[in-house]
Amino acid sequence: MLNTITHGTPTDLAPLLIVHGLFGSARNWGVIAKRLSDTRQVVAVDMRNHGDSPAMDSHSYADMAADLAEVIAGIAPKMDVMGHSMGGKAAMMLALTRPALINKLIVADIAPTPYDHSQDGPLHAMLGVNLSQITSRKDAADQMDVDAGTAAFLLQSLDLQNKRWKLNLDVLARDMPQIVGWPAPAGQFDGPALFLRGANSSYVPDSAAPAIHAAFPAALIETVPDAGHWLHAEQPRAVEAAVRAFLDA
Numbered sequence: 001m002l003n004t005i006t007h008g009t010p011t012d013l014a015p016l017l018i019v020h021g022l023f024g025s026a027r028n029w030g031v032i033a034k035r036l037s038d039t040r041q042v043v044a045v046d047m048r049n050h051g052d053s054p055a056m057d058s059h060s061y062a063d064m065a066a067d068l069a070e071v072i073a074g075i076a077p078k079m080d081v082m083g084h085s086m087g088g089k090a091a092m093m094l095a096l097t098r099p100a101l102i103n104k105l106i107v108a109d110i111a112p113t114p115y116d117h118s119q120d121g122p123l124h125a126m127l128g129v130n131l132s133q134i135t136s137r138k139d140a141a142d143q144m145d146v147d148a149g150t151a152a153f154l155l156q157s158l159d160l161q162n163k164r165w166k167l168n169l170d171v172l173a174r175d176m177p178q179i180v181g182w183p184a185p186a187g188q189f190d191g192p193a194l195f196l197r198g199a200n201s202s203y204v205p206d207s208a209a210p211a212i213h214a215a216f217p218a219a220l221i222e223t224v225p226d227a228g229h230w231l232h233a234e235q236p237r238a239v240e241a242a243v244r245a246f247l248d249a
Helices: 026-036 061-073 086-096 120-127 137-142 148-155 169-174 176-180 206-215 236-248
Strands: 004-007 016-019 042-045 079-084 101-107 193-198 219-224
Touching: 004 016, 004 026, 016 026, 016 061, 016 086, 026 236, 042 061, 061 079, 061 086, 079 086, 086 101, 101 236, 120 148, 120 169, 137 148, 169 176, 193 236, 206 219, 219 236
Parallel strands: 016 042, 016 079, 079 101, 101 193, 193 219
Antiparallel strands: 004 042
16 A cells, blocks of 8 residues: 555545655645645555655556555545646556546646656666765765756655665666556546646647547646646645636536
């Protein structure tokens, strides 16, 4: 079972499940999750091979969707589900293969398509840290050949006390082609769906709209101004407002 962080208590509204992206954790969505929990229960998960969830020897979208189905089964007959990036693809896979479990779907800055970008930079940055020689996160950051913002994000997954990464880096590296890819499952999710994209992000171009509407016929595509791929961190109030309006409609 995935590790979860629960905000708020059950209400008459469907609970919301939040699914983070690659190299992230449930805590990345803490601010928005806490704000949205004023009207509904919000549950954020650590995905497999991330955070405090189990390390597994696979990282396919079928596996991740099955993990999410197990979490939902322990909470409610169905939930609203919001996923970002890798978590958005896992949420889409769940919606296409187990649609009865999802009330409303929100996908943040990702499309149901394969991508050709590489995540080797962050992987190599983390694998290159000599954990035995660090005494602070600054020590680790000084060894990482990535920009300061990326380093700060990755270092949220560093367990400094035990000198280890809370990420199964070997499996994530091996299965990276699956993570940036998309297995294109058959079927459609006919329920309400919102695709949020950052205005400054290239992850959901206009050319992705046909693929989105083919799999999610009722999908709305909205753009968050002045935001890139990490729209929830860059424009949390705007993302919260868009999510709240969609869920309350």
